Amino acid sequence: MWLLTRQEDVLYALKHPELFSSSKLAGALHAPWLGGPHPLSSAMSFADPPRHGRLRGLVQQAFTSNAVSRLEPFIRSVAEPLVAQMLEQRQVDFIQAFAVPLASSVIGHLMGLDTFLFRRVKRWAEDVVAITSMPAGNTARQQQVRSSMEELTAYLEEALEARRHRPQEDIMSALLQAKVDGEALTPPELLSFLFLLLAAGLETMVHLMGHAMWLLRESPEVFALVRKEPARIPRFLEEMLRYEPPTQGVLRVTTTEVELSGVRIPEGALVMPLIASALRDERHVRDGDRFDMDRTETTHLAFGHGVHFCLGAPLARLEARLGLEALLPRCGGLTGRPEQTVWSPALTMRGPVALPLEVLPIDRLT
Numbered sequence: 001m002w003l004l005t006r007q008e009d010v011l012y013a014l015k016h017p018e019l020f021s022s023s024k025l026a027g028a029l030h031a032p033w034l035g036g037p038h039p040l041s042s043a044m045s046f047a048d049p050p051r052h053g054r055l056r057g058l059v060q061q062a063f064t065s066n067a068v069s070r071l072e073p074f075i076r077s078v079a080e081p082l083v084a085q086m087l088e089q090r091q092v093d094f095i096q097a098f099a100v101p102l103a104s105s106v107i108g109h110l111m112g113l114d115t116f117l118f119r120r121v122k123r124w125a126e127d128v129v130a131i132t133s134m135p136a137g138n139t140a141r142q143q144q145v146r147s148s149m150e151e152l153t154a155y156l157e158e159a160l161e162a163r164r165h166r167p168q169e170d171i172m173s174a175l176l177q178a179k180v181d182g183e184a185l186t187p188p189e190l191l192s193f194l195f196l197l198l199a200a201g202l203e204t205m206v207h208l209m210g211h212a213m214w215l216l217r218e219s220p221e222v223f224a225l226v227r228k229e230p231a232r233i234p235r236f237l238e239e240m241l242r243y244e245p246p247t248q249g250v251l252r253v254t255t256t257e258v259e260l261s262g263v264r265i266p267e268g269a270l271v272m273p274l275i276a277s278a279l280r281d282e283r284h285v286r287d288g289d290r291f292d293m294d295r296t297e298t299t300h301l302a303f304g305h306g307v308h309f310c311l312g313a314p315l316a317r318l319e320a321r322l323g324l325e326a327l328l329p330r331c332g333g334l335t336g337r338p339e340q341t342v343w344s345p346a347l348t349m350r351g352p353v354a355l356p357l358e359v360l361p362i363d364r365l366t
């Protein structure tokens with residue numbers, strides 16, 4: 001694998017999908033034991049222009065900023081009781097007590113699932129991701145993943161069917177109605193898009209909230225500042241995304257030989273533009289290893305760049321802000337032992353998968 005670490009090389013690769021292809025990654029999705037196409041095989045993350053543009057244009061009609069801001073009351077209604085529960089329990093694993101249930105509920109809600117299914121969203125997301133890393137011959141796990149995918153497909157088809165007959169004020173109904181030049185998403189494209197929400201929008205969100213809480217625990221002065229001035233939460237989150245981007249790198253395959261910074265990369269090579277490295281590149285970011293909420297450089301690479309720029313970025317920013325707005329006014333401090341944090345071993349992602357904390361109630365504030 002070829003790693004791109006300089007900011008200009010990362011940007012170049014992301015700006016040139018004709019040289020650094022996403023559709024050529026689709027081969028990695030091939031899993032004959034699934035007995036059918038991979039749930040993500042028709043998703044836009046594995047498409048290049050011009051097909052990508054058609055898919056993106058269609059889903060963008062549903063993912064408008066208005067549609068996203070309409071989710072605000074729902075997000076608050078999930079975040080607030082989770083905060084109350086954490087304050088009652090005091091000793092919690094923040095990932096299981098807050099980040100996972102909040103992110104799962106939002107994705108479950110977007111997918112049109114019934115509330116009682118939100119608890120299963122995390123497992124479904126893990127199973128979608130597991131398909132591409134399944135060890136050969138592990139037939140028991142293959143069977144488990146296959147039935148998990150069948151189960152979710154059945155729920156999604158039911159939810160889509162209900163909205164076909166009776167559209168609601170939600171993103172799923174808008175997806176069904178979206179049209180470009182009279183053409184709508186085909187049923188497999190619609191299903192793949194809903195599966196993509198799981199693969200792209202759950203773990204990333206959990207990691208962003210996990211990183212934020214980890215930093216607030218490590219730096220009481222930053223905690224005190226954002227708690228006192230909630231208007232600085234968005235700035236805090238932007239620097240968090242630069243300092244610890246949940247998606248550390250993305251994958252591409254070269255369509256021809258390419259020369260970058262004097263290095264020749266052959267055709268057909270697997271390339272990882274390292275977003276995390278680009279965001280600390282000393283040629284562009286001063287003292288990049290330091291968390292600094294007042295820095296003025298604005299390199300918005302944490303959500304990618306170019307045609308595949310994250311569709312969920314406004315939602316991710318909203319969800320993380322509302323999560324912190326629910327927590328900070330009621331929390332007097334965070335303590336915990338850094339060595340108890342468990343980090344994800346994933347190749348392209350980074351974030352805590354366990355983050356034990358003591359959440360001190362407000363009356364303990366000194």
Ligand code: HEM
Binds near residue numbers: 245247301307
């Ligand atoms: C902090 C949270 C998030 C981060 C850091 C993040 C990061 C990214 C990045 C780096 C990409 C580009 C991938 C590439 O170029 O191959 C991407 C794409 C995407 N993200 Fe996000 N994401 C986040 C949250 C979300 C959420 C909440 C959703 C949806 C609910 C979402 C949906 C998507 C989709 C659909 C794409 C594919 C876009 C395309 O291929 O055109 N993401 N995301």
